[in-house]
Amino acid sequence: ACARLVEEIPTTLPGAIDPNVPTLLAKYAVVGLTHIALAHFDGNVFNVSGLNSRTGDSADKPPWVATESNPALVAEFASDGDTFGVGMRGGIWGPGEGVKSPQGQTVRERAGEN
Numbered sequence: 783a784c785a786r787l788v789e790e791i792p793t794t795l796p797g798a799i800d801p802n803v804p805t806l807l808a809k810y811a812v813v814g815l816t817h818i819a820l821a822h823f824d825g826n827v828f829n830v831s832g833l834n835s836r837t838g839d840s841a842d843k844p845p846w847v848a849t850e851s852n853p854a855l856v857a858e859f860a861s862d863g864d865t866f867g868v869g870m871r872g873g874i875w876g877p878g879e880g881v882k883s884p885q886g887q888t889v890r891e892r893a894g895e896n
Contacts, residue, residue, distance in 0.1 A: 794835045798847040815850070820857045826889075830855040830870060860889035869893055 787807060791799055795817065799805055803821050806828065810818040816835045820828035832850040854872035861867070869892065871884055884892035 793845060795833055795847050796845055798833050798849060823856065826859045828857045828859070829853070830857050830872075830874065858889050858892075862890075867893075 787809065791807070795807075799807065799819065800821070805822065806820040808818050809816065810832070814834055815832040817833040819831045819833055821831065823829050829851065834848040834850070836846050836848060838844040838846070852872065855870070855874050856872055857868050857870050859866070859868050867889070869884075869889055871892065873883075886892040
């Protein structure tokens, strides 16, 4: 499945993935999106983008991609021994009114663990 996804990037997501930036890509079929991309930003932090692959109607209208991104949306990876995790922050889950943003200097602190 992974090899197939990589093979179809040039036709399914033309120009959407920068080959010079390490990127994690997954199919993500939700309203308005076909894929989610986590593009490396710095250290263990990746920018989150939603992609919507649009098929072209004819040879004159080739496939194209609509990209939804917000610089505040990030994924942060962490490991502790044999445990590996990822947390997303920046309002991606729509926490609602009155819910404070995660606080702390480390991923573990922002997850509410001390």
